[in-house]
Amino acid sequence: MTSRPTFGDFIHAAYWHLDPATTVHGLPGSRGSAEEVSRSLLRVITVMRRYVEDMTITFPGMRSRPQSELAAWASAAIEARVALVSGAVFLDAQAAVSRWPDVPAASPLARRLDGVTESLITGRDLLQTHFGLDWDGRRQHRSEWAFVITSPTVTRALLAEIAALSRTIAAQGANLALAYLPGGRDNADVRRALNAACQWLWVLNASVQAAHHREPAPVTDGELLCSIPVNAPPARRLPERGDPVTALCEGTVTTAERLRHLAWDAAERAPWSSGLSVTSMYQVAAANAVTSHNSEVLLRVLAARTAQPGFGQVSAQLSAAAEAAARTRHAWLGVAHALDDISTDAKGRVSRAAAETRDLAQWSGRLAYANPDWTPATGPAQAARAPEDLAPEPEQVPLVTAAAHQVSVALTRLARAEQEQIRAAAQAGRILVTTRSLSDEYDIPRPFARAPRARVERLLARYREAAHSSRQITAAIAPAAGATRAPSRTLTAAAAALGHGHGHAGAHEKETMPNGFAPMPACPEADHGPGPVEVTLRRLGVSRADLLRRGAELDQASSRLIIDAANELDPGQRRPSAIVLNRSAGAAEVVNHALASGDPRAVALLRQHARPERESPEPEP
Amino acid sequence: MTSIHQMHERLRSADGIEAVLDAAHDAFEGLLSIIRAHEDPADGLFIPLVMAAASAAEGRNAITFAPSLPPRRLHPATGVAELGDTNITVGLAALSELLATRLVDAARDAPYPSDQAACRAAARCARDIRALLIGTGP
Numbered sequence: 001m002t003s004r005p006t007f008g009d010f011i012h013a014a015y016w017h018l019d020p021a022t023t024v025h026g027l028p029g030s031r032g033s034a035e036e037v038s039r040s041l042l043r044v045i046t047v048m049r050r051y052v053e054d055m056t057i058t059f060p061g062m063r064s065r066p067q068s069e070l071a072a073w074a075s076a077a078i079e080a081r082v083a084l085v086s087g088a089v090f091l092d093a094q095a096a097v098s099r100w101p102d103v104p105a106a107s108p109l110a111r112r113l114d115g116v117t118e119s120l121i122t123g124r125d126l127l128q129t130h131f132g133l134d135w136d137g138r139r140q141h142r143s144e145w146a147f148v149i150t151s152p153t154v155t156r157a158l159l160a161e162i163a164a165l166s167r168t169i170a171a172q173g174a175n176l177a178l179a180y181l182p183g184g185r186d187n188a189d190v191r192r193a194l195n196a197a198c199q200w201l202w203v204l205n206a207s208v209q210a211a212h213h214r215e216p217a218p219v220t221d222g223e224l225l226c227s228i229p230v231n232a233p234p235a236r237r238l239p240e241r242g243d244p245v246t247a248l249c250e251g252t253v254t255t256a257e258r259l260r261h262l263a264w265d266a267a268e269r270a271p272w273s274s275g276l277s278v279t280s281m282y283q284v285a286a287a288n289a290v291t292s293h294n295s296e297v298l299l300r301v302l303a304a305r306t307a308q309p310g311f312g313q314v315s316a317q318l319s320a321a322a323e324a325a326a327r328t329r330h331a332w333l334g335v336a337h338a339l340d341d342i343s344t345d346a347k348g349r350v351s352r353a354a355a356e357t358r359d360l361a362q363w364s365g366r367l368a369y370a371n372p373d374w375t376p377a378t379g380p381a382q383a384a385r386a387p388e389d390l391a392p393e394p395e396q397v398p399l400v401t402a403a404a405h406q407v408s409v410a411l412t413r414l415a416r417a418e419q420e421q422i423r424a425a426a427q428a429g430r431i432l433v434t435t436r437s438l439s440d441e442y443d444i445p446r447p448f449a450r451a452p453r454a455r456v457e458r459l460l461a462r463y464r465e466a467a468h469s470s471r472q473i474t475a476a477i478a479p480a481a482g483a484t485r486a487p488s489r490t491l492t493a494a495a496a497a498l499g500h501g502h503g504h505a506g507a508h509e510k511e512t513m514p515n516g517f518a519p520m521p522a523c524p525e526a527d528h529g530p531g532p533v534e535v536t537l538r539r540l541g542v543s544r545a546d547l548l549r550r551g552a553e554l555d556q557a558s559s560r561l562i563i564d565a566a567n568e569l570d571p572g573q574r575r576p577s578a579i580v581l582n583r584s585a586g587a588a589e590v591v592n593h594a595l596a597s598g599d600p601r602a603v604a605l606l607r608q609h610a611r612p613e614r615e616s617p618e619p620e621p
Numbered sequence: 622m623t624s625i626h627q628m629h630e631r632l633r634s635a636d637g638i639e640a641v642l643d644a645a646h647d648a649f650e651g652l653l654s655i656i657r658a659h660e661d662p663a664d665g666l667f668i669p670l671v672m673a674a675a676s677a678a679e680g681r682n683a684i685t686f687a688p689s690l691p692p693r694r695l696h697p698a699t700g701v702a703e704l705g706d707t708n709i710t711v712g713l714a715a716l717s718e719l720l721a722t723r724l725v726d727a728a729r730d731a732p733y734p735s736d737q738a739a740c741r742a743a744a745r746c747a748r749d750i751r752a753l754l755i756g757t758g759p
Binding site for chain 1: 646653657660664665667668669671672674675678679681682686687690692693694712752753754
């Protein structure tokens with residue numbers, strides 16, 4: 001539930017390009033130039049390699065330690081890289097041009113692959129917006145999402161997506177490579193090389209499958225990856241009279257996301273920033289006290305709405321969250337009281353974050369109160385919304401829960417950011433007191449003096465309390481968000497990925513991804529299709545079920561035999577090149593079928609225990 | 622302890638920029654202490670009072686940047702202000718209205734631009750407090 005582009009938009013686009021139902025690129029099938037497809041496949045492999053290279057940051061020691069000592073997913077990342085390098089070697093050997101094509105490809109599959117490349121490049125660019133370089137050229141985090149992106153959780157999910165795409169591409173590419181085209185312009189070597197590259201994509205898939213079998217990845221990994229937004233604040237929105245609850249929830253979430261973004265920026269800013277003023281601090285504290293108050297009202301109404309069969313423990317969880325919101329209000333009031341005694345050297349400047357905390361107070365108030373014109377200045381004694389007005393249908397409960405959840409996370413982030421800023425400003429001597437406020441023991445001939453340490457410490461303690469109690473709201477709402485499948489449940493997954501989750505996972509979060517892949521609709525061509533015997537029977541026009549079943553059994557038996565035999569070979573025995581294995585179309589079909597089976601042991605057909613045959617320089621797509 | 626009536630009187634009788642700034646500073650502090658004593662989440666006035674407190678603090682801080690504010694109080698500090706029998710909304714709205722009026726006048730008569738700017742900023746805060754309390758706030 002965000003108005004910003006997310007990584008999921010681009011990974012879904014990549015799948016869309018490969019979906020046989022997508023006809024914009026032309027009908028799927030075996031038509032097209034193998035040379036052109038090889039060039040497009042090399043571009044896909046190149047960008048996939050970049051993703052896998054990025055993962056070296058996540059798994060420390062991935063480059064330096066022996067593979068046998070690495071955990072399952074770190075090992076899979078290495079094997080994925082080796083598979084991509086090995087696949088690229090075959091395509092490079094055919095002098096495939098790596099530059100982006102000047103004109104759109106003629107072959108439908110090449111166009112599909114170019115679409116995948118474009119989606120993957122844009123998706124990676126989106127992830128990279130969360131990183132920058134510092135003055136020394138070192139990689140630097142530019143948002144709170146940067147920590148999530150480099151977490152093992154998201155890395156696992158990314159590997160699973162690359163594996164799923166590889167599997168789909170391998171099936172479509174091999175289909176074209178092995179198609180018999182009378183009078184076709186492509187020579188057999190190009191087709192064999194294309195098939196060999198596809199086989200390495202299957203190897204990549206099998207490696208990731210193996211990691212998943214050893215350390216199953218939960219469904220929430222993929223959801224978290226797909227929810228990563230571009231690192232840019234969503235556009236500012238203000239509520240309008242008569243906004244329905246759905247629009248109010250969206251506005252609240254958008255404003256909470258903007259505030260988290262601004263809070264990160266503020267915390268990163270130099271301690272001499274002019275936005276750091278006591279005026280800003282007061283506005284943040286007052287608006288957050290109001291927002292916490294509104295959150296308490298909202299959560300109590302939502303608890304009343306969910307106090308009926310079908311919602312399980314949700315009502316009790318929301319009531320606990322309302323209690324935590326009351327404590328948070330008290331904590332922010334404590335911050336405001338502590339600010340009564342201090343000043344800063346910057347007068348009257350209001351930071352962007354401070355200005356927008358008032359927006360959040362307004363959005364949360366519009367949700368909580370019945371008055372459609374509510375603002376913090378509307379006046380006393382505003383009636384809360386009726387429970388059935390807040391969420392007339394059960395489907396609206398997750399949206400309101402998500403809004404309250406996002407607000408609590410924004411409050412936590414703001415408390416931390418203010419705390420960090422004040423600590424830095426105090427060290428720079430910018431936190432002051434008026435000499436009028438000091439006792440007569442002080443004889444200072446200036447209107448301001450540096451704040452006594454005790455006052456700064458008291459202020460920082462109040463911010464710590466505000467952050468702590470805001471986290472308690474989040475911890476209390478998280479189970480309700482999980483149980484109602486609120487869009488904000490990815491916040492819980494993000495916290496868990498960073499190792500400071502709240503120990504709660506909804507029932508669905510314990511599920512693991514079927515076959516180790518992200519929850520994408522299955523692409524029929526990517527599935528383990530019929531083997532060569534069954535295909536031959538079908539081409540003969542055989543339709544008897546018992547014969548087709550027997551054919552499928554023979555195909556399975558041959559795959560198993562080949563895989564078993566490959567695994568019994570001496571580890572030191574050098575495997576033949578994929579080109580050698582693919583010398584005849586019949587043999588290539590049998591090997592493809594074994595590799596496409598998804599059996600993790602199938603990698604032994606191609607994978608050497610030593611390094612890949614040759615590491616090609618990374619071309620620019 | 623200073624009553625809200627005494628703050629009214631000091632503001633009304635303050636003569637000259639230094640005295641007006643001194644009285645206004647103490648009046649904002651008085652407003653702040655009264656509001657702090659009445660911030661009750663169970664009360665319907667809670668949100669207007671929280672926002673009004675922020676404006677009172679901002680008004681006081683604006684005045685502290687006025688060069689003509691005496692470095693020492695002209696009257697001894699008396700701790701927490703007292704509302705007496707006055708209704709809180711009526712009492713604080715009336716005091717903030719008077720504050721706004723005196724500060725606007727002071728801004729017009731002040732010799733230094735920094736004094737003028739401080740008085741104008743503080744007057745705006747006083748008007749905000751009044752609007753918040755009577756329900757027509759910003």
